[in-house]
Amino acid sequence: MIKNLRILIIDDEQLIRWSLEKHLSAQGHKVFTAETGEEGIKIHGLHNPEVVFVDNKLPKMQGLDVISKIKTTDEDTCVIFMTAYGSIETAVKAMKLGASDYVNKPFSLKEIDILIEEISGKLQIHKELQVLRRQQKIAITFDHIIGQSPEIKQVIQLAKKIADTEATTILLLGESGTGKDLFAKAIHNSSSRKDKPFVTINCSSLPETLLESELFGHEQGAFTDAKKLKKGFFEIAEGGTVFLDEIGEINPTTQLKLLGVLENRTVRRIGGSKDIPVEIRIIAATNKDLKKTVEEKTFREDLYYRLKVFQITLPPLREHKADILAMAEYFISQFNPQFRKSIKSIAPEAQEMLKKYNWPGNTRELRNVMERAVILENSTILQTESLPGEIISLYDELLKRNKPHQIPDLTFEHESATENASLYEMERQTIIHALKKTNNNQTRASKFLGITRDTLRYKIKKYHL
Ligand SMILES: Nc1ncnc2c1ncn2[C@@H]1O[C@H](COP(=O)(O)OP(=O)(O)O)[C@@H](O)[C@H]1O
Ligand SMILES: [Mg+2]
Known part of the structure; x- marks a missing residue:
């Protein structure tokens, strides 16, 4: 209030x-x-x-x-x-x-x-x-792309380099949620075209005929509904960038027309007879394996080679896990003001969970998980309880599986006195470690150690922890 x-x-x-x-x-x-x-x-x-x-x-x-x-x-x-x-x-x-x-x-x-x-x-x-x-309204630039891992740094560097070169067509590949939209915008806004239009069209969301008229425009009377002349996106974007998302979904006729645009740098409106020159950069993106669609003959080979001259493949999040925490913190800082929260950090165990999870939905999934967590979290430290069940249970699963390797056997009794002393210390350290790792959550710490909570309580007393 x-x-x-x-x-x-x-x-x-x-x-x-x-x-x-x-x-x-x-x-x-x-x-x-x-x-x-x-x-x-x-x-x-x-x-x-x-x-x-x-x-x-x-x-x-x-x-x-x-x-x-x-x-x-x-x-x-x-x-x-x-x-x-x-x-x-x-x-x-x-x-x-x-x-x-x-x-x-x-x-x-x-x-x-x-x-x-x-x-x-x-x-x-x-x-x-x-x-x-x-x-x-804030224009997306490379400053909005988070990641310090070599995998992500490498693609950022490549994208920056291509952004500067004139008119080159760019093909962005990567699973859904890996940042293709984000990169397309950053490339546009870092290029000399930044004050000209950036037009996005999702090729999978429109039926064939509509997609064509959106892209190429139409002359008056070209078809029944064409009451007025309409410029297509390629013309509208003059001087700027056209982002063709989900390029793998376009049909053969549109593929052929697109090839024409790329080769001649002109467009012809539907029902038109003039070739209109256009000065645009095309960035195309897909989460499909385009090479495979070429082999399957659903995607034109010549178009594929035209598009892939400059190809940037965005790695899935599971292949640059080193960036997970920085990204998570970035998203928290974005959502904090929106939900009137002031979350300052992520509890150590929650960090572990985020790092262990495989993120099939990539950065988009991480962003959604953080949004939900920020809404649910009422303290200033993001706790495990605010993470979705599947991320928690996967972590617990991994802990159970790894326990025999991670936890030293502490039940040995036939040791010499000195060894006993070091064992004492080893057990103490293991418990301290488990408590730290779980942010002092005794239930989780006991699970982690493979002992009951009562035993853990007893040991905490015994070691004066
Ligand atoms: N490296 C990154 N740094 C910051 N945010 C990212 C990064 N990669 C992706 N995102 C965010 O993740 C979400 C999904 O990205 P998006 O570009 O829409 O993915 P795609 O188009 O590949 O499906 C967006 O909210 C985007 O801002
Ligand atoms: Mg996208």
């Missing part, structure tokens, strides 16, 4: 002004009061309060007029209409003019509290949306 709202009360009844002001200021809000509509509108203009209470019956200007004036000045102001009990019709009018809610006089302070709480919830969401919109 927002504690420091600016609230304006417009009412000619002194008692109402006084009691609301006293009550709301005590909650930490900044409260302004006005006796008349005119005065209220002036204060609204000066202090831009988020919430305004307006009485219906005011000396000169009436409540409804005040509402419409305020709402036309600032649509975002949240207006609460105060009206005598029973005058529901006026309340309806107020709502039509843009009031968010109304209260019947006399009202209790409890009612006001509920209202304010609702409003502050809505305002919070509104603020978050603004943050989101702002984030979406």
Whole structure:
């Protein structure tokens, strides 16, 4: 709940002004009061309060007029209409003019509290949306690509190098969720084309004829629905980049036309007879094995060779696990403000779990898992409990399987005195290690050690841990 709202009360009844002001200021809000509509509108203009209470019956200007004036000045102001009990019709009018809610006089302070709480919830969401919109507007660059592993560094370097070269066609390969979209945008925004359009088209999402008319455009009257001339994406993107996602899905006729674009750098609209020159860069992406589709004869070989001149293969996340934690932390920092959290770190055992998991959905899956975790986590350290069940159970499975190798046999008894002493120390260290690794979670630590929780408790006492 927002504690420091600016609230304006417009009412000619002194008692109402006084009691609301006293009550709301005590909650930490900044409260302004006005006796008349005119005065209220002036204060609204000066202090831009988020919430305004307006009485219906005011000396000169009436409540409804005040509402419409305020709402036309600032649509975002949240207006609460105060009206005598029973005058529901006026309340309806107020709502039509843009009031968010109304209260019947006399009202209790409890009612006001509920209202304010609702409003502050809505305002919070509104603020978050603004943050989101702002984030979406930020142009993606290589600075937004996380990863220090040699595998990822190598592809970033290659992509940066190609970004600088003129017009070269680029083929991005990689499983779903490995960052093909992200790389395509980063390449565009790091190239000299960055101020020109970046147009994306997902080749698998459109039926054949529609895809063609989107890509190449059509002349007026080219077919029944072609009422007007329409430019295609290749023309629209003039000077910029066209990102053809899921290129592996395009049909043979479109493949042939695309080949024409790549070879001649011209497009012909559907129903047209002119070849229109286009200056664009094409970035194509697919999660399919294009070579195999060529062998299977569903993808043209000549097009494949045209596309693959500069090929970048993004590694699946399981092949650069060294980046998992940095990425996870990056996503937490992105989601923290969105969900009003302040998670600072990831518990050691949760880190282990993230590293052990295989991430079939790659970075997209990691991002989704972190989003869910940030929503669920209520402390400042991300705990294992906020991770999905399958990631936890896989980890437990691995622990069970590895136990015989990891845990030294501590039950030996026929040892010399010195060996016994070191064994004592070894057991102590193993327990300390297990507790650290599990962030002092005794249940998990005992599982890890393969002993019961009671035994663990006993040993913790024994070793004064
Ligand atoms: N190296 C990376 N650094 C930061 N975020 C990444 C990285 N790779 C992928 N992502 C994020 O993962 C999600 C999926 O990436 P995306 O580019 O849509 O994958 P693809 O197009 O290959 O399916 C996006 O939210 C993207 O921003
Ligand atoms: Mg994609």
